[in-house]
Amino acid sequence: MARVKRGVTTHSRHKEIVKLGKSYRGRSSTNFRIAIEKVEKGLRYAYRDRRAKKGEFRALWIQRINAGVRECGLTYSRFMNGLKLAGIELDRKSLSNLAAEEPETFKALVEKARAALPSK
Numbered sequence: 001m002a003r004v005k006r007g008v009t010t011h012s013r014h015k016e017i018v019k020l021g022k023s024y025r026g027r028s029s030t031n032f033r034i035a036i037e038k039v040e041k042g043l044r045y046a047y048r049d050r051r052a053k054k055g056e057f058r059a060l061w062i063q064r065i066n067a068g069v070r071e072c073g074l075t076y077s078r079f080m081n082g083l084k085l086a087g088i089e090l091d092r093k094s095l096s097n098l099a100a101e102e103p104e105t106f107k108a109l110v111e112k113a114r115a116a117l118p119s120k
Contacts, residue, residue, distance in 0.1 A: 061096035068099030072110040082113025 014032045021028055021035035021042075028038045066076035074082075083090070088109065090098075098106040 058092060061092040064096035064099050065092060068096075068103070068106050069110060072107055072114075074110060074114060078117060079110060079113050082115075082117040083109070086112050086116035088112065 017036050017039055018030065018032060020039045023029065024035070024038050027034050029035065062076065065079070069076055069079040090109075095106075095109075098109065
């Protein structure tokens with residue numbers, strides 16, 4: 001039976017990992033054993049933070065909306081409740097964009113939300 005040499009696959013797998021870690025410092029970028037640990041850790045962080053980014057952006061949008069609404073004398077929660085009662089379905093991303101870039105349009109939305117709220 002012929003001898004099977006398997007260095008090619010191992011070498012290509014090692015090259016792939018080292019290539020992924022090429023921006024790391026020291027032996028993390030050249031040594032396979034160290035590079036594999038660093039690359040796996042980096043991929044775990046990337047996976048986690050792709051999800052965390054969504055929450056961070058939502059928090060940013062809420063802060064921007066709240067700042068815009070408070071200038072008009074309302075709170076964020078009452079504004080969102082007023083929008084819901086008025087039947088206006090805009091997401092937080094577009095609302096924050098309006099608050100930052102088109103304050104006149106945003107003020108009109110605030111007035112509609114205020115009108116839809118039950119008076120105290």
